[in-house]
Amino acid sequence: GENVEQHPSTLSVQEGDSAVIKCTYSDSASNYFPWYKQELGKGPQLIIDIRSNVGEKKDQRIAVTLNKTAKHFSLHITETQPEDSAVYFCAARATGGGNKLTFGTGTQLKVEL
Amino acid sequence: SAVISQKPSRDICQRGTSLTIQCQVDSQVTMMFWYRQQPGQSLTLIATANQGSEATYESGFVIDKFPISRPNLTFSTLTVSNMSPEDSSIYLCSVGSPNTEAFFGQGTRLTVV
Numbered sequence: 001g002e003n004v005e006q007h008p009s010t011l012s013v014q015e016g017d018s019a020v021i022k023c024t025y026s027d028s029a030s031n032y033f034p035w036y037k038q039e040l041g042k043g044p045q046l047i048i049d050i051r052s053n054v055g056e057k058k059d060q061r062i063a064v065t066l067n068k069t070a071k072h073f074s075l076h077i078t079e080t081q082p083e084d085s086a087v088y089f090c091a092a093r094a095t096g097g098g099n100k101l102t103f104g105t106g107t108q109l110k111v112e113l
Numbered sequence: 114s115a116v117i118s119q120k121p122s123r124d125i126c127q128r129g130t131s132l133t134i135q136c137q138v139d140s141q142v143t144m145m146f147w148y149r150q151q152p153g154q155s156l157t158l159i160a161t162a163n164q165g166s167e168a169t170y171e172s173g174f175v176i177d178k179f180p181i182s183r184p185n186l187t188f189s190t191l192t193v194s195n196m197s198p199e200d201s202s203i204y205l206c207s208v209g210s211p212n213t214e215a216f217f218g219q220g221t222r223l224t225v226v
Contacts, residue, residue: 034214043205043217044156046114089155099144099211103156 002027004092006104013080014112021107023090024072030092033066033073034101038087047088048075080111115140115208117218125224126196133192134221136206141186143210147179150203150220159204162189196225 003026013019025033031052036044050057050064050073057064061080066073077084090104116139126132136145145162160168160181168181183189193200201224209215 032212036217041222043117043119043219046214046216049214093215095212099209099215100146100158100161101156101207101215102158105155 002030002092002094002102004090004102004104006090006107008107009105010108010110012110012112015080015082017080019077019080019084019109019111021075021088021090021109022072023074023092023104024070025092025102026071027092027094028071029094031095032093033064034091034093035062035064035075036089036091038089038106040086044089077109080109082111082113085109085111114214114216115142117206117208117216119206119218119221121221122219123222123224125226128197128225130196131192131194132196132223133190134204134206136189136191136208136218138187138208142208143186144208145183145189146207146209146215147181147189147191148205148207148217150205152202156205159191162191193223196223198225201225 006023034049037047038044048064050066061078063076088107091101093101118137120135147159148156150156158171159174160170162168162181162183164183180192203220203222205220206218
């Protein structure tokens with residue numbers, strides 16, 4: 001089955017700096033890669049996603065890149081703000097796999113003033 | 114995106130008892146999933162709730178412990194049976210359709226004492 005690894009487990013940045021979180025996946029059949037933000041006491045919120053026919057996608061301060069050959073994808077947050085502090089999860093899904101998501105282990109992002 | 118309501122949002126239960134968690138969606142969805150998130154951990158899929166048929170369970174999860182119902186395309190329940198402290202987790206309902214985004218409810222935070 002699919003295995004998703006995520007790094008780093010914790011990340012601390014100064015407000016205004018950029019943050020990068022990286023994930024690798026094992027199943028070459030995976031073709032959909034969402035990123036979720038989870039704030040304390042809340043459910044995961046979808047913030048951006050990318051499909052395997054696209055190499056990069058951007059939405060304001062966040063962007064995701066995908067390298068299918070290397071089986072890795074990354075989340076980039078620019079101009080970080082204190083409200084970006086949360087746990088971020090990457091995930092992967094393969095068509096035909098029952099639409100099930102396999103999640104990474106999560107990254108605790110802390111944006112310091 | 115779909116609006117997902119989970120009840121209860123949290124509960125404290127005695128060991129040996131059972132708790133049923135409800136998931137209501139504001140629109141018909143093809144697929145509904147139940148995830149478990151143990152304290153400080155990532156999300157693990159428990160099962161896919163199938164409308165009109167038995168749920169499909171992931172390895173390590175069994176129907177006797179986590180019975181699931183899905184009577185229609187907008188509602189599902191997950192029961193955590195014969196609870197022990199090890200069942201203390203956040204239980205999350207997720208919905209989606211093939212090749213579309215997956216959205217999560219706010220979760221049910223369960224503490225077993």
